[in-house]
Amino acid sequence: MLAPLAALGRGTLAALAGLGHVVLFALSTIQHMLTPPFYAKELAQASLMIGYFSLPVVGLTALFTGGALALQIYSGGARFNAEAVVPTIVAIGMVRELGPVLGGLMVAARVASSIAAEIGTMKVTEQIDALVTLSTHPMKYLTVPRVLAATLTVPVLVAVGDSIGIFGGYLVGTGRLGFNSAAYLTNTMQFLEFWDIASGLVKGAVFGFLIALMGCYYGMNSGRGAQGVGAATKSAVVAASVLILASNYVLTEVFFAA
Template sequence: MILVSWINGFLGAIGAATLGMFASIGRVVIFTLSSISHIFRPPFYPKEFAQQLLHIGYFSLPVVGLTAVFTGAALALQIYAGGARFNAEAVVPQIVAVGMVRELGPVLVGLMIAARVTSSIAAEIATMKVTEQLDALTTLSTNPMKYLTVPRVLAALCVVPILVGIGDIIGIMGGYFVATGRLGFNAAAYLQNTADFLEAMDIISSLVKGAAFGVIAALMGCYYGMQSDRGAQGVGKATKTSVVAASVLILAANYTLTELFFSA
């Protein structure tokens, strides 16, 4: 009898967790579709869009640059050391280029955007919710989805691919400086090898990933901000959950897009 009761409880808990997960997915999907539909319907807020371009794009440049340059530099050292095991040290420029452009550039920029931008958006909107600023927007005939979500998502869509492009270049240059300064590579040959090895599809995939990761980061920040519970604890939880959700979704989207672009 006790065993049956325990099994019922166990299965019930699994069922409740599964239903809760599907309900969460459903809410995120509805929020995403609602955001997309608001993109095409007036009124539009170009000033807020321009401000978000600055906040998401320009102010993220230092963290993106620093992340990329150190990753590119470390990658060059690793590939040189690993390649030395089978006399393949010469492939450093090619592997750094492919590694940065196809994978590390977009993923690290995406994760940095999730850390810097998603958290900032979620905390800001959650605070606005807790202090009734979202209600105030509504009473002033302004839809929070149009005024807050659409400018942020559109700005991230436009500017994160540019950040990824910049991150790719800085990452490759990080590898270049280490390879030419520490590992004895010829500067001109390094750059020539990099340029020769990269293909158009490598760059396209990198920029498409950047756009997708930007949208995910902004959407998660807006969604969890608007879903925030009351009080400081609610704001903290919304911020934490938004960053975790954005990071996991970015990594999952990265795998899916890599399959789409590069699977045999």
């Protein structure tokens, strides 16, 4: 009779233990981030991989999202004669919410998976052990550059994505919905505040940190063989995506619920 309760308890304990491990891993990452040696070349390489090479996927996501958002707001707004709010809502919606969240999710799919697979394979083939025997700390050499690079470059990606998303809205607004080009741009700028943009960038930094952290955590804790690396990759993407959505709610609550 107690079996279901025991199973529930075991699951809860395992989940809490997992959470504890992730928090310790995050603290250890931050500690290693602040103490030398620093690997500048690895940071530059990671920034290129995570930031620069994610530009196309983030840009395309933002472009189509901005366009679809303009269509939706236009048709929704038409119900109460508020079609004119399209530029404002597209801008606010993109920079506050959709830019960071969708950009973050796309980067999570692209980057958390590749980090977990790379580090997981390194673990399985004893490359992590080899690093240690060559007096190089794997956290400093592998985790810190990736986490730092993602924390620094994802906000930049978000900024670029915001701009492209607003441009997508502009294209649809002026091309399909008959907005005047100058009026659309004026409306976009008029009601957009500094904090709208800055809050989105802060979200981007947090998402970037979480994405690379999950990739590294699951990679470093990968099981044996191809199956272990596959499971680590899947878990990294799932965990990064869920954490992005959860932390997005918390950050939105902190920034805007007043």
